Amino acid sequence: MTNKNKFRYRLIELTENIWFDRFIMFCIVINSICMALYDYYAANKCQHEKCLTTCPSEFKSNLNRNLDLIGNIFVGIFLIESILKIMALGLVCGRKAYLKSGWNILDFLVVVTGVVEIILESLAIQ
Numbered sequence: 001m002t003n004k005n006k007f008r009y010r011l012i013e014l015t016e017n018i019w020f021d022r023f024i025m026f027c028i029v030i031n032s033i034c035m036a037l038y039d040y041y042a043a044n045k046c047q048h049e050k051c052l053t054t055c056p057s058e059f060k061s062n063l064n065r066n067l068d069l070i071g072n073i074f075v076g077i078f079l080i081e082s083i084l085k086i087m088a089l090g091l092v093c094g095r096k097a098y099l100k101s102g103w104n105i106l107d108f109l110v111v112v113t114g115v116v117e118i119i120l121e122s123l124a125i126q
Contacts, residue, residue, distance in 0.1 A: 011088035015081075024081055029075040037068050075114035082111045 014020055028076065039061060060068070088098045098104050 008088060011084055014089045015085050024078075027074055027077050031071065033072050034067050034074075037063070038100060039064055071114075072118055075111065075118060078107070078111045082108060 082098075086098045092099050094100075099108065
């Protein structure tokens with residue numbers, strides 16, 4: 001894709017919009033608060049006799065279960081943000097490519113880690 005591509009041009013406009021950045025920053029702040037609210041003591045003190053490590057979802061407290069769901073929603077939002085930026089800027093090639101920025105590399109690693117965590121949790125349930 002080149003910058004003459006209308007779709008890519010619109011993606012560049014979107015991802016460089018101040019309100020897009022503000023929305024992502026708002027999501028980061030809310031996600032950080034949710035992560036701080038997670039009750040790790042309750043997660044490690046499962047009453048289910050078959051638990052050897054962490055508590056399965058059905059035995060978690062309502063707070064932790066809701067925070068897990070909210071965390072997964074934020075992973076989805078951050079995944080969409082990364083995909084939009086990669087489509088707009090390119091992954092590696094180009095002067096402003098996505099992975100040429102240190103913040104985007106950090107963002108990409110966080111998103112990949114979140115997606116891997118969701119996949120592993122869904123495989124553990126089955």
